[in-house]
Amino acid sequence: MTEEQEIKSTLEDYAKAYCxxxxxxxxxxxxxxxxxxxxxxxxxxxxEGRAAVKELFLRNFAEATAYEFEWQWSNINILNDYAVVAISLVIHLEYQGERLEIPIRWSVALRKTDRWVWLHRHASSPAVNQDEGQAYPQES
Structure with missing residues (x-):
């Protein structure tokens, strides 16, 4: 398995565990x-720190149930024992009895030990009030 495949495997591991x-x-x-x-x-x-990160995910689990991560665009850069993943995805989930599709963008920083491990994960949602081709959101 290539390093890129190993890194993609961690994304799948995350998605399976999250769902x-x-x-x-x-x-x-x-x-x-x-x-x-x-x-x-x-x-x-x-x-920051394991306890706070764990609490964030437990809060997410309490509020909604994800059932699929739909991977879209991705870019993986590897330099020695470090890597950065930029990826867009749609998380399919159930929230308050309603099925939703939430577009998400992630940046993940990883370090190679005996395996690739995550050091940081940043999630954001695309601005809904910003048209394609515009650099900034429009006033509401």
Whole structure:
């Protein structure tokens, strides 16, 4: 398996664990240290350290149930023992009895140990008030 395939495998591991609400498997994707972080799409979702990152995911699990990650565009850059993944995806989930498709953009920083581990994951949503070809959102 190439390094790029190994990294893509971690994305699949994350998605499977997230959809299963398996917090232990999800946290296993990350480096086993307090030097990890995550930024979510919520205004208060700025987390550093294992406990805070775990709490973020547990909150997500309590609010909704994801059932599919639909990978789209991706770019993977590897330099020695570090890599950065930029990827867009759609998360299919159920929230308050309604099925939703949430477009997401991720940046993931990884480090190679005996395997590729995540150091950081940043999630954002595309601006809904910004037309294609525009650099900034339009006033509402």
């Amino acid at each position: 299963a609400k398996d917090i232990d498997s999800l946290m296993a994707v990350f480096e086993d240290s307090d030097d990890i972080s995550a930024i979510g799409t919520g205004a208060d979702e700025l987390c």
